[in-house]
Amino acid sequence: MSFYGIVDGSEGSLKNFLSQLPGVDQVGAEARAAMLATRSIKTTSKRWAIDTAISMVDLTTLEGADTTGKVRALCTKAVRPDPTDLTIPSVGAVCVYNDMVLIARTHLDSIGGKHVPVAAVSTAFPSGRASMEVKIQDTQDAIDAGAAEIDMVIDRGAFLSGKFGLVFDEIVKIREVCGDRAHLKVIFETGELVTYDNVRKASYLAMLAGADFIKTSTGKVAPAATPPVVLVMLEAVRDFYAMTNRRIGVKPAGGIRNTKDAIKQLVLVNETAGPEWLTPEFFRIGASALLNDLLMQRMKMDDGYYASPNYVTID
Amino acid sequence: MTFEYAPAPESRAIVSIKPKYGHFIDGKFVNGRNHFATINPATEEVLSQIALGSASDVDKAVIAAQKAYTKTWSKLSGKERGKYLYRIARILQERAREFAVLETLDNGKPIRETRDIDIPLVAAHFFYHAGWADKLDYAGMGKSPKPHGVAGQIIPWNFPLLMLAWKVAPALATGNTVVLKPAETTSLTALLFAEVCQQAELPDGVVNIVTGDGSTGSAIVNHAGIHKIAFTGSTEVGKKIARAIAGTNKKATLELGGKGANIVFDDAPIDETVEGIVNGIFFNQGHVCCAGSRLILQEGIADEITEKLKARMSKIRVGDPLDKNTDLGAINSREQLAKIHELSAAGDAEGAERWSPSCNLSDKGYWFAPTIFTGVTQAHRIAREEIFGPVLSILTFRTPQEAIEKANNTPFGLSAGVWSEKGSRILWATQQLRAGVIWANTFNKFDPTSPFGGYKESGWGREGGKHGLASYLKEGK
Numbered sequence: 001m002s003f004y005g006i007v008d009g010s011e012g013s014l015k016n017f018l019s020q021l022p023g024v025d026q027v028g029a030e031a032r033a034a035m036l037a038t039r040s041i042k043t044t045s046k047r048w049a050i051d052t053a054i055s056m057v058d059l060t061t062l063e064g065a066d067t068t069g070k071v072r073a074l075c076t077k078a079v080r081p082d083p084t085d086l087t088i089p090s091v092g093a094v095c096v097y098n099d100m101v102l103i104a105r106t107h108l109d110s111i112g113g114k115h116v117p118v119a120a121v122s123t124a125f126p127s128g129r130a131s132m133e134v135k136i137q138d139t140q141d142a143i144d145a146g147a148a149e150i151d152m153v154i155d156r157g158a159f160l161s162g163k164f165g166l167v168f169d170e171i172v173k174i175r176e177v178c179g180d181r182a183h184l185k186v187i188f189e190t191g192e193l194v195t196y197d198n199v200r201k202a203s204y205l206a207m208l209a210g211a212d213f214i215k216t217s218t219g220k221v222a223p224a225a226t227p228p229v230v231l232v233m234l235e236a237v238r239d240f241y242a243m244t245n246r247r248i249g250v251k252p253a254g255g256i257r258n259t260k261d262a263i264k265q266l267v268l269v270n271e272t273a274g275p276e277w278l279t280p281e282f283f284r285i286g287a288s289a290l291l292n293d294l295l296m297q298r299m300k301m302d303d304g305y306y307a308s309p310n311y312v313t314i315d
Numbered sequence: 316m317t318f319e320y321a322p323a324p325e326s327r328a329i330v331s332i333k334p335k336y337g338h339f340i341d342g343k344f345v346n347g348r349n350h351f352a353t354i355n356p357a358t359e360e361v362l363s364q365i366a367l368g369s370a371s372d373v374d375k376a377v378i379a380a381q382k383a384y385t386k387t388w389s390k391l392s393g394k395e396r397g398k399y400l401y402r403i404a405r406i407l408q409e410r411a412r413e414f415a416v417l418e419t420l421d422n423g424k425p426i427r428e429t430r431d432i433d434i435p436l437v438a439a440h441f442f443y444h445a446g447w448a449d450k451l452d453y454a455g456m457g458k459s460p461k462p463h464g465v466a467g468q469i470i471p472w473n474f475p476l477l478m479l480a481w482k483v484a485p486a487l488a489t490g491n492t493v494v495l496k497p498a499e500t501t502s503l504t505a506l507l508f509a510e511v512c513q514q515a516e517l518p519d520g521v522v523n524i525v526t527g528d529g530s531t532g533s534a535i536v537n538h539a540g541i542h543k544i545a546f547t548g549s550t551e552v553g554k555k556i557a558r559a560i561a562g563t564n565k566k567a568t569l570e571l572g573g574k575g576a577n578i579v580f581d582d583a584p585i586d587e588t589v590e591g592i593v594n595g596i597f598f599n600q601g602h603v604c605c606a607g608s609r610l611i612l613q614e615g616i617a618d619e620i621t622e623k624l625k626a627r628m629s630k631i632r633v634g635d636p637l638d639k640n641t642d643l644g645a646i647n648s649r650e651q652l653a654k655i656h657e658l659s660a661a662g663d664a665e666g667a668e669r670w671s672p673s674c675n676l677s678d679k680g681y682w683f684a685p686t687i688f689t690g691v692t693q694a695h696r697i698a699r700e701e702i703f704g705p706v707l708s709i710l711t712f713r714t715p716q717e718a719i720e721k722a723n724n725t726p727f728g729l730s731a732g733v734w735s736e737k738g739s740r741i742l743w744a745t746q747q748l749r750a751g752v753i754w755a756n757t758f759n760k761f762d763p764t765s766p767f768g769g770y771k772e773s774g775w776g777r778e779g780g781k782h783g784l785a786s787y788l789k790e791g792k
Contacts, residue, residue, distance in 0.1 A: 022736075235586050
């Protein structure tokens with residue numbers, strides 16, 4: 001087997017490849033992310049950024065207390081984020097647990113939301129602690145129910161103990177299950193990987209194993225999608241594109257709650273990976289509360305004042 | 316559609332610039348003569364008229380400084396002097412935005428840098444030295460070290476207010492009084508600082524500011540009432556000062572030119588190294604004496620770094636210095652721009668390969684695109700002479716020893732940088748390098764607690780930190 005002609009999937013070849021990646025200097029990476037956070041995005045560019053960010057939101061509900069009613073409401077909002085303003089784009093996807101996929105898909109289809117894909121978290125999300133059989137079945141179920149995107153978690157325990165081959169094999173197997181029926185997003189849980197060097201290694205591991213997207217976090221662990229983590233991942237997809245001519249997407253998730261944070265992410269994309277990544281095809285933001293803040297900022301730009309939060313819907 | 320950043324200009328309404336300025340002598344603004352224009356280098360707009368200080372203006376300032384030294388400043392305890400410095404530091408913080416905007420207008424550097432780097436560092440220098448004022452017994456200069464008296468200070472145009480702070484804060488903390496001359500093209504923030512001295516009720520004559528050109532500076536250097544010279548500027552002028560004060564009792568610190576080597580080993584953290592290279596040479600339009608203007612790359616990664624550097628340079632935003640998103644502002648003066656053009660042309664003529672990203676440069680004002688030269692050797696002029704602009708010369712090396720030899724093969728010795736993920740290699744390299752400031756895995760980082768200064772033709776003495784105090788004090792018993 002060969003993966004992009006770069007590794008053969010064996011433990012040895014992965015270790016070789018990952019160990020020759022340049023290191024990440026923590027201070028330097030954080031300084032660069034902090035500098036990009038000073039970009040001042042105003043007027044027309046802010047307007048464009050808000051609409052672009054809305055179209056990139058993976059509108060998410062991942063609670064033990066999720067109900068069919070809540071998922072349907074989420075889907076309604078995903079298609080028309082503000083029912084009083086139809087110029088607002090639909091979000092990038094709806095992201096739910098496995099058992100809610102069919103409910104979401106059916107409801108989306110029934111309200112004119114065929115264009116909004118359903119993403120399912122998979123492989124024993126959020127911990128990833130289950131047998132491979134269960135992880136495969138989990139993924140298969142979600143795809144059969146209509147999920148067009150699979151957000152899998154990696155086995156962080158295996159990664160941290162240096163068993164790169166194990167992590168790689170799991171991603172390859174889930175990739176096979178997805179085939180061409182579903183896009184594969186690979187979640188690292190960067191808050192558990194801790195170092196930027198690990199984030200860079202995990203990024204290459206996932207890309208080589210066939211990920212379509214690399215994703216920071218489950219949203220269950222803090223810190224999550226911090227700007228320097230996203231910076232390192234954006235550098236990885238940029239350099240991977242130069243190596244293989246294949247463009248991999250990036251999805252920060254967790255902790256991006258307001259418009260300012262979302263725009264900072266878009267600036268990071270623009271000045272690191274480049275404008276080619278500034279589409280929902282290659283950049284998504286996993287969030288729930290963010291959408292309302294984007295809508296309120298959009299209203300403020302139209303009306304010149306901040307509306308009461310009661311002008312946006314709570315679910 | 317692509318993500319274009321709409322203009323985000325900082326308002327200039329916060330500053331009020333007078334049509335004409337005099338000097339600040341003995342606590343008062345006094346009229347000057349023979350005015351010349353100071354302009355905004357980004358637009359060539361005339362901002363104000365600055366007085367050309369004569370020998371008699373300098374004389375008045377020195378007399379005021381002597382009087383203040385003997386009558387008030389030397390009689391105050393360190394604790395009392397410290398109070399004034401703390402007060403100045405706090406006022407500078409309160410008026411930070413005003414200073415940032417004014418500095419950007421007069422100098423051409425981007426507001427992002429004046430706002431986030433220059434002015435915060437200025438306040439930090441005053442705070443730091445305020446803390447020293449009552450602790451000079453512990454400065455390593457013996458018990459009760461004494462000030463020299465009147466310090467004559469001549470500062471450059473690249474960091475106008477920051478260089479003022481580097482000079483004035485330690486002088487006042489140690490009990491000296493000051494006659495300061497700002498650079499010809501950038502006097503406005505020094506004159507606003509004079510207002511801060513009044514606002515802080517600093518005793519009259521402790522700080523005197525005389526504006527002017529080289530002749531004014533020469534009058535300061537040669538004045539018999541000056542006990543200590545502090546100069547930051549070119550090596551050429553530094554040598555003249557050294558000649559002028561030879562045989563006198565005048566003490567001097569000189570911060571002069573540089574041709575900093577930035578050495579990148581093949582185990583460097585590549586992405587952060589590229590950031591550091593950009594920061595090393597394009598920070599402040601390369602108008603930095605300690606700029607990393609010679610990039611020395613290990614051959615195995617030279618192509619990769621150069622490619623990534625070019626991609627990164629394409630993202631540098633050149634334009635209106637008052638725009639909050641501008642990374643590279645205007646060249647400070649027509650003369651400096653001509654010098655950058657001249658040396659770059661020499662690079663072309665000597666066969667180095669020039670590259671710049673495409674930039675929309677304004678017709679008005681003084682602009683130079685960020686530029687790199689590859690294929691540079693030690694024998695090229697652009698590897699030897701200080702360009703003092705956004706122009707980087709790229710050389711390569713094969714063995715660590717060769718890197719050190721190339722880095723040290725210069726009459727200068729102000730700064731150097733080492734990039735490697737291997738600690739032992741960094742320690743080895745930094746021990747071999749002959750430079751006053753060496754950064755590892757970063758570049759152009761400044762802090763008031765850290766001494767700054769050069770080897771060889773980059774200068775005498777140190778500024779900042781405990782070491783910097785020594786040049787303003789006579790050893791105590």
